[in-house]
Amino acid sequence: MTDQQQPLPAHTSTPRTAVPQSNRVLREILRGSVVTSILAVVVALVVGGVLIALTSEDVREAAGYFFARPGDTFSAIWQSVAGGYEALFRGAIYNTRAEDVATGIRPLTNTLGNAAPLIAAGLGVALAFRVGMFNIGAQGQILFGAALSALLTFRLDLPLAIQLPLTLAAGILGGAIWAGIAGIIKARTGAHEVILTIMLNYIAVYLVDWMVSTAGVLQKAGSNQPISAATPEGAQFAPLFGAAFPNLDVGFLIVIAATVFVWWLLERSSLGLRMRAVGENPHAARAAGISVKRIYVYAMLFAGGLAGLAAMNQIQGAVTTGFDSHIDAGFGFDAITVALLGRSRAWGTFAAGILFGALKAGSYSMQASEGIPVDIVLVVQALVVLFVAAPPLVRTIFFLPKDESEKSARARARAARKAVA
Template sequence: MSGTTPGAEDATRPGEQLPRASGTLTGQEPPEPPRANVLMKEILRGSAVTTILAIVLAMIVGGILIALTDEDVQESSAYFFARPGDTLAAIWNAVYGGYEALVRGSIFNARADDFIGQIRPLTNSLGFAAPLIAAGLGVALAFRAGLFNIGARGQMLMGAIFAAFFTFNLDLPMWIHLPTTMLAGIVGGALWGGLVGLIKAVTGAHEVILTIMTNYIAFYLLLWMIRTPGLLQREGTNQPITAPTPASAQFPNLLGPAFPALDWGFLIVVAITVLVWWILERSSLGLRIRAVGENPHAALAAGINVKRIYVYAMLFAGGLAGMAAMNQIQGSVTTGFSGTIDAGIGFDAITVALLGRSRAWGTFAAGILFGVLKSGSFAMQAQGIPVDIVLVVQSLIVLFIAAPPLLRTIFFLPKSDAEKAAKARAKAAKRRPEDTRGKAVSA
């Protein structure tokens, strides 16, 4: 006892020894993190989590807007400090009632008397989603080729013009008339989109300017044709509207007359989604499209005909937009159509493609989501909630998806490798002037 020092005695205790040092200074690499941690980090960095969180955050902001525009909330907020419970209860009732109406009008109506009435909202949502998916696939395919196609509206209108002008006056059996009308619409949209691709390939004109101009041309061409007797204007009227879609050219109901919004057009859209996925991800043409979209100069150096790919991509994009128009005139709007037959789908398709990250199945899921929002917006309106709030939610979803660093900051998610590298470069660039200034002072 007397011959030992306290420090030496503490050092001999095996239970209190410090862990062995490791790292670059000792020549030993630190141990790798557990696989579960790495897997969780990759999941949190993934696009699926980013998309889900973007939807959640947009719904939160939408709930705030619902509360701010609710009359009960506004009235109870006047005496918030006297009775805060009334304001909180009014906020809960407003937000819960709004989103409950959204679900009830788009997915499942628990208040309906029978099962058919309960699931009818879901079929309505799928019916609304079909043209959005078709047009969104066209925009997404063009995106994969590096083309910003905002001309889906004009391509839809031209598809409707072709279908009405060439097939509405035919007297054919249904098994011939229906596919003929659908094919005419697809061809009309494909030719209108292919024209943009051809002009870009030949002259180098930007596709954004071209598609904007072709939108206007198609719109005013349709207006002229539905106002001119003998072209597309309905006989016996001077109103700018076409004749009804022939019964033999209409899509049959998929689940019977109890679900009028869902027809065979939705199954065709599902088949088209599979086809687009196979073309982009499994075919040699899809490989060339993706190569051109990533780097057209490298693709050209690899022997790919970039100009031809531009034409092909816009042909496919226009044909898919034409299919969206056929979902309208052969399914949803069969009593005759006017210049508003696109119903904003051509521009919503851009949002759907962005939300789906230009992938076939991602675009399909995004189209379903937007169909749900559109179908549920009618029930929300019945609750006194402005339909514009649904549009705000849609816009916020795209905004948050387009800004992944913002989402990671809000939800404290791990940063991606690219973000870490960018941050390191920024720190290095900031450190260089300080080092240079220090050297100058020392000199």
Template sequence: MNDESTGSTPGASDAGHGLLPEQLPSVSGPLTGSPDLPAPTPDAPGAADGEVAPPPRQNVFIKELLRGSAVTTILAIVAAMVVGGILIAFTDEDVRSASGYFFARPGDTFVAIWNAVYGGYEALFRGSIFNARAHDFATQIRPLTNTLGFAAPLIAAGLGVALAFRVGLFNIGGRGQMLIGAATAGLVTFQLGLPMWLQLPVTLLAGIAGGAIWGGIVGLLKARTGAHEVILTIMLNYVALYLVMWLVRTPGLLQATGSNQPISNPTPGNAQFPELFGPRFPLLDWGFVIVIAATVFVWWLVERSSLGFRLRAVGENPHAARAAGISVQRMYIYAMLFAGGLSGLAAMNQIQGSVVSGFDAYIDAGIGFDAITVALLGRSRAWGTFAAGILFGALKAGSFTMQTSQGIPVDIVLVVQSLIVLFIAAPPLVRTIFFLPKTDAEKAAKARAKAAKRPAEPQNEKAVSA
């Protein structure tokens, strides 16, 4: 037969004559439409049989790392710092004056921007971590101890919010729980006059108990009546605020003896936390050690205990938890008791540590609401909240140096904090900004959106043609 009768390609080799198709070698390459496949290996068996070889392990590791929450959190902080630097540049007088003749000498504007941004963040670092301009080592590390001192109540209150988050509760009542904790300690223990080894723990436990009771009221109402915890905590914040305002204005209750000012008696000396490293570091005391112990306790409670398993089960799906025999109502009460007690611990870090000259109805200093930000940044995990509290303590400690040495408003730091929360709450935005790989859930959502649009396109074309 000739080539045409056999259907073979003219000029082809006769080596394949007489072989069945499945006995012929596979053909691959750019002209055939199939890529060159590698030879089979122990890690990729069957690759030469037409299967796609799996990607290298290091590529998979890098992709999962870039998708992880840790990288997203770090990049969210970086993005917030960049936006904060832009705000610093816009508010700087030298930048504004140099921008007036930008087209004549643009270099002056860029130098002014660099000086403003670098000076601001250098002052932030110098006031919160390490002051290289100081003459001795103790003064150089004092900013770090100030950061830890500011972070202690933030961590304690943030742990309370984070624990409630894990149970599916949005606890925004940290302010009220702090106020009641401080008021309980002042009413019950300030007049006891006990020795320090007894007065200090009694005062601490009284404050924790006061906050736990105030939080437990929310859990009880939530469990028995189904009332929403957000409404309950908001209303109880106002109740606690005006109650403490009345207490510090009423002689014989919390008002300081012999004073007509709305302030309590000073914290007794034997109820104050001792300084951790001496008088050169006044803001760092044993309250921070207690906060570390509280972090370990919350981690163990939520991640390792049987009660924590039931709490997490309710947070994941209360209906499934109820079907499994878990008392959802009881878990709500437990969660709010723990959350309120941790907010009470934050109040004790205030009145037994940094504010010992007497307190009023504003002793919370915004910590109750900042705790929500700390818990969100910490992904509602114990050690994540601990790290987030230190970060926010650093921002607070460094903001004073930024204002005094560079003239930068403290509000810039508040804007940076808000931007951190904004980016943390929108991981797809962070991944888009930094060109990170999308998660499987995002890819699936995008595919569903495309699939939903496809059937509608012919209908739209018909409508247009009609």
């Protein structure tokens, strides 16, 4: 047998074709949280469109004679869904029916104004999430921040340069104190922060109710209604672009600064490194010499301070005529949704807050011009959270590449089925 006729060695195999680098990059992008979150919003909007069609009187009327003239039904569906989302756009981004540009961009300023307290409170919840703590006490922290700020600073008659930052600092301090109570109790006794913050929410609600109903505490002078005095003019945030856009004020710039601070704190500072270590594995962090109890207290102080900033966006910006125990306006619990949608990242939470601010601003336009219930928007918000919390479902819907954990889970499931068989 000649050399040319010699068989190939047994270990020789056909070389595998290398996967192009561009394919690997594209696969990682498609499996990333950003793409998954965007697609979760898309799916939620599609389902919201179905609900808009189902609740439309024109669609129901056309469906009554669907088999005689099916085109009328599909036309009614398109008009109801397209009209609803066009109204949402007009109410949240740009009013295409406005006579001038200033009026046209007012919806965008409303969106940003609505988003400011959501972002601030969401950052507080997200920061606690990164430390492995489930802070659902933003409502109480907002209420106590507003109350302490009013109690300490509303009666002062100071120049704007002193009154405004002092009122702001008092509100942030109040939120930090209220959250710090839960942090200290957890660090000292090991009590779960969910129970602590829920109970502190109730305490804050009834405490503020009493304060705004009691003369000499926070109740407005000369009134028997449960409401506080108006925010002093020197403590009010000035509109960023003048009186024509009252809903967008200096508070939004402070929220941007807070977002930058939280990003730096968690991603670039040594304290943030310890916080993330505790969030990943508190036992390993303790073994590495990190004081887990101290980190818990720090995390809650920062989280409460951010919730206090949300309170200040309310009483120094949106609601300056006086407040009561409803000043949080649901932001305390919406912040949990915003933090989840933002994947507990500073800029992700910022973007999620803008989205929810847009949905809130646009919902009124949908109801006014198209007769669509505001509840539909709340359903869309819930659906966004549902799909964001289930990335495998979103990847399955859009046939996206599975991540390694999903692949290993499927492999284990197949192995288990084979073992049973």
